[in-house]
Amino acid sequence: MSTTPILEVTNLRVEYHGANRQVVAVNDVSFSIGEGEIFGLAGESGCGKSTVANAIMRLLKDPAEITGGQIRFKGRDLLALRGEELRRFRWKEIAMIFQSAMNSLNPVMTIGSQMVDIFTTHEGLSVKQARSRSAELLRLVSIDPVRLDSYPHQLSGGMRQRAVIAMALALEPSLLIMDEPTTALDVVVQQEIMAQISDLQRQLGFSVLFITHDMSLMVELSHRMAVMHSGRLVEMADAELMFDSPLHPYTLSLMNAFPPLTGPRVRLTGLSDSVRAADGSAGSCSFHVSCPPDLANCSGNIPDLREVAPGRFVAEHPRTSIEGTAA
Template sequence: METLTEQDRGNIGRAAVGPVLSVKNLQVQYTAESGNVTAVDGVSFDIGAGEVFGLAGESGCGKSTIANAIMRLLQTPAKITGGSIELAGRNLLDLGEEELRRTRWRDVAMVFQSAMNSLNPVMTIGDQIVDVFTTHEKMSKQAARERAAELLKLVDISPDRLKSYPHQLSGGMRQRAVIAIALALKPSLLIMDEPTTALDVVVQQEIMHQIKELQQRLGFSILFITHDISLMVELSHRMAVMYAGKLVEVAPSKTLLDNPFHPYTNALMGAFPPLTGPRVELIGIPDAPPNMAHPPTGCRFHPRCPLATEACRTIEPPLLPGAENHEAACLLVPGYVVPRERSRR
């Protein structure tokens, strides 16, 4: 698979290189006695081949729910109630258990939130990697051991560490081992859900650098999830900002950084200043995200938005192009015109 050139990266728009993943109108509900929560409400996005796509938003906005829906790992009380998730043209929602088992890890793999604690504490790192190969591929133990050593080298861990138990590795090394395991079967899409949040800033930077380097060398696509928008901008080609179950802005990362359209994106950027460069004041976002059992009418961000107008309380703005390759869901974007059928709701 080819990696992107600098030029591709600058020009990348919606699936410019052909989508590896295409999520359309995804809807996920959690059933609860206190009322159903639509945690993901009509989310659509594409990820191109070799593209790093970021998904940012505050805690509880639905990021992990999207990731788990793509992996088809959602369990009761969660249910996918609408939409489609196509991976290389196949709708994952139509697959049976056996097909899913073959697709998971081979075509799409995931590094989970708090992944470094997801290693088995009583198995050596080597045995855990060998397990992945022997479970999913017809491979001898010896061949699997050799592949495991190569994989560790890929993430700058000495093959001596194959004999180590997770507790004998630093947090950063454990996280690298988890990334190596996720890449074992060469998936075309890697989902990373907050892969570095539990690590200190220096180790976080090193791991981010390594992910970027691996992605450029191997050319897989990434869905990178974080609440830290500044971290995301460093890694992703394009990104989406999510608020209360909906995408509110999608654009190439640099465009989004230089010229955010949505007041929520602006607020989120103020809350997470850049990792590098001069110190800037942290500006929190006032109040908390809404209770998802009873989301606000109109634009879901309006109760916290410093720019909200009367119309924002009643009209729910869909995600629409505000400029080339730049979509936003905000009535205040210059030139934004709500389609007629929406404004009558």
């Protein structure tokens, strides 16, 4: 892990404009990803984590708008890129694996022709050269190159996912964004895909922005991670440190949202099932935390992150256990 950040997001703010209301999906979010670092972004659905990914890829369209902040990639201002510049930058510098990536393959084109497209478009290779490069890529993700002539429906879910990963790595991007890459895959396939990404990352040295709601999976893969809630970051720290001693009560709730595989069977409450609104939901605590009455003096607003220990940030909450950092 190097200390020079490859991606720097500062005070990013994204708003969705509705007919009669505006929703702030990402509110003043700042983080950076170092070279060769795997950075995890966790949160439940609707917290704005995918919006962050789409903002970095510059994929946001109306009614979403980036209304503030900066995204710098290797020192360049991403938000200033226009037209052809932006087109060349995408996939070459930052590639993305989308949620339900298996369905992002074109069903009426063979895997090969979809991969060849990448090379002929971005690198101007001949079809023959592009095919041999594509074969190499498939071998990299342990798929037999004869599969170049297969259609997506002829591959299993895991293989399709691998093919999508191969396509994302085709132009050797410096940053790979993975938005819930393994939802809809069963656990065995999921673990194999994760091990493969981890191997490729060590081998090729790219950085990863990894988005998921599965905290366990994230801690296994990531070096550093952040937890997002209602468009705000609530905690950011080294992954293992955060897992061992979470400071923010919401981080703990998110970790306890999955039942454990060991220990006695205890009743969990999970996160609440109320309809959430990013514009300050009334009623129950949006963190799904029940505070004792003497601590329930919070406004519900999430404050800015504060560095409580080197590299350890938390948005303080009445129940934040700062003394936990000593451990």
